[in-house]
Amino acid sequence: MIRTGAQYLESIRDGREVYVNGERVKDVPSHPMFKPLVDIRARIYDMQWDAKTRDVMTFTQDGEVNGIGNKLPITQQDWWDKRRATDCVLQDVGGVVTRVGDEAVGEMWSLFDGQDVLNEVDPRFSENIRNHIDKVLHTDPFHVSANTDPKGDRSKPPQEQDPDMLLHVVKETDAGIVVRGAKFETAAAYANQAFTKPTIANWGDSAYSDYAVGFICDLGSPGIKFICRTGFAGQKPIEDYPVSNRFDEVDALVIFDDVLIPWENVLFYRHTRAAMFIRATLHRYSAFAFVQRNLMFADMLIGAALFNVRQTGLDRQQAVQEKLSRLAVYREGINAHLTAAVTLAERSPGGLLMPNQSLLYAGRVLACSQLHEIMHVARELCGGQICVTPDAAAFAHPDTKPWLDKFYTVNEDWVADDRRKLLAFARDILNSDYAGHRLTFQLFAQSPPFAHLAAVYRNFDWDGPLELVKKSAGLSDRVLGTATRTAGDSAISRWFDPSMNRAAAE
Structure with a gap:
């Protein structure tokens, strides 16, 4: 249909x-x-x-x-x-x-x-x-x-x-x-x-x-x-x-x-x-789709930054490679959380299969909390030209085109028109009114950071670390019971069995 x-x-x-x-x-x-x-x-x-x-x-x-x-x-x-x-x-x-x-x-x-x-x-x-x-x-x-x-x-x-x-x-x-x-x-x-x-x-x-x-x-x-x-x-x-x-x-x-x-x-x-x-x-399932968008945006940042440093040969410098690696680590961190959330998916109370909740929400925190920093790393790699480059009309005007062709052409592979397009794209995803709007939009579409952390708190398996420390420190069973009740005392747990969130799908 x-x-x-x-x-x-x-x-x-x-x-x-x-x-x-x-x-x-x-x-x-x-x-x-x-x-x-x-x-x-x-x-x-x-x-x-x-x-x-x-x-x-x-x-x-x-x-x-x-x-x-x-x-x-x-x-x-x-x-x-x-x-x-x-x-x-x-x-x-x-x-x-x-x-x-x-x-x-x-x-x-x-x-x-x-x-x-x-x-x-x-x-x-x-x-x-x-x-x-x-x-x-x-x-x-x-x-x-x-x-x-x-x-x-x-x-x-x-x-x-x-x-x-x-x-x-x-x-x-x-x-x-x-x-x-x-x-x-x-x-x-x-x-x-x-x-x-x-x-x-x-x-x-x-x-x-x-x-x-x-x-x-x-x-x-x-x-x-x-x-x-x-x-x-x-x-x-x-x-x-x-x-x-x-x-x-x-x-x-x-x-x-x-x-x-x-x-x-x-x-x-x-x-x-x-x-x-x-x-x-609410975001038990939909958070997956939102975080997947962050993954795509990370690829856009990497592509714009990498093209920019390669056209001038800066990608051979160690300092530049380190910044590119930061972009890659951010991207792969999101990818790992999405992949693991599916691989370790859980059966929901209604019998559906939901992405592993702890991994999914932790991935959302990673994707959203670091986004502004990663955008600035990409901005650094693109350099100051994204804020000073003339507009397309100047590249087309007969009086200014020869000069812009001269100063924006790097070599036979990177001519002025391609450089202008790349810098315009980078400016639009990093510096424009739209770029600022999309960064703020994360607080609306994905919900605010405190809600992200609250979701992690409700879905992380606290019992594993508690049991480990109880055994290693030789604590009695009494303290484990008290700690478990305290950790699980969330609004949702009063009418929803938290153990359902930890039950792996069969």
């Missing part, structure tokens, strides 16, 4: 209310700030049909062809297939795109694992989750994720400030719930649906809250408005900013102005415990 790119384009021409740069967008697919990413998403759909890529992008089950990214992970091979499909996409489009669906659908699998918790709230919600996972597989929508609210005053409970600051339910009807508030979502303006869930609010001791709600939202629903940040595409010449113009994923403040969510789309509601559970396990 895979879609074509043309079917996707038509699906987002649904009259949605989208604003960007102070204007109402008449046609999202053709607008210059949305078109580059819309075209990439359409290309991903067409890759599922393309004879050259369809075997990598799809699988067949019961005679039906479906996308690999939407497949529930049951076996280790499923994860190798997903990784290969994502690599295929990123290689085909020639850059990094984050919000294209394969990462967001993983959050639905976390809900699948949490059915026992949600059954305590209402058994209908578990059925809704299973139905929507099946729907994503068989209808192939562009599925994104709605996460962060406008922050408001987080020292106060939601109801003690502007009640609409956090998304909440304002009314129940026979048809469903009516919600009001706002969410920040990347790619929402050109996606079909979003898994919309709560930010962890200051619940206090409340067992129930109208702000503890999660649902699937049809992004073409009446009452939804998209107020987008101004994009980078089309703002500067593509010759000077080749990455900014092709890979900017536009974020939106999505306004829910009394939007009806049918009951069949409600995945959990009111129970703060359910909301906390979902937030604690």
Whole structure:
């Protein structure tokens, strides 16, 4: 039931209310700030049909062809297939795109694992989750994720400030719930649906809250408005900013102005415990897709830096080789964590196969916490010319072209035009407004560093080191019991068996 790119384009021409740069967008697919990413998403759909890529992008089950990214992970091979499909996409489009669906659908699998918790709230919600996972597989929508609210005053409970600051339910009807508030979502303006869930609010001791709600939202629903940040595409010449113009994923403040969510789309509601559970396990699967993007970006940094030092012969110097090695170690560190997370994958509470949680989350910490440092190493290797090189128009103007050809040509292999293209590419991924935006975007898309470390704390096997020291130091069993209880005292462990996270898949 895979879609074509043309079917996707038509699906987002649904009259949605989208604003960007102070204007109402008449046609999202053709607008210059949305078109580059819309075209990439359409290309991903067409890759599922393309004879050259369809075997990598799809699988067949019961005679039906479906996308690999939407497949529930049951076996280790499923994860190798997903990784290969994502690599295929990123290689085909020639850059990094984050919000294209394969990462967001993983959050639905976390809900699948949490059915026992949600059954305590209402058994209908578990059925809704299973139905929507099946729907994503068989209808192939562009599925994104709605996460962060406008922050408001987080020292106060939601109801003690502007009640609409956090998304909440304002009314129940026979048809469903009516919600009001706002969410920040990347790619929402050109996606079909979003898994919309709560930010962890200051619940206090409340067992129930109208702000503890999660649902699937049809992004073409009446009452939804998209107020987008101004994009980078089309703002500067593509010759000077080749990455900014092709890979900017536009974020939106999505306004829910009394939007009806049918009951069949409600995945959990009111129970703060359910909301906390979902937030604690949200990236159990999707973190893999996010970290894989960091791996691709590391390759882009290495390629730009290595080309730059080789063209001038600096790669023969030991100091330069050491910096290149730092880039390689960073890259291989990410690669090792992803590979090990699949190799040592674990059976989830819902019977799925999840990447080894401790290794996956540790890999995310590595990839995100060192990214800014690695970017600066690449910046050093590219040198100061990325900030002083004239633009492409100067290389083309008859009065300045001869001079730039003279001073930017290194040898017969590296002529001025290739050097200009390389320096423009390096500037765009390291120094441009877009580069700064993407670096900050990690805090939004991957969640903030404290959440990364909290995930490592919840999933690392603390018992092994404790047992080792107990035996080596000759400690009694009493201290091991106390230490284990202290280490395991996390929010998730109160209703989720931590040993499940350590159980290797059979």
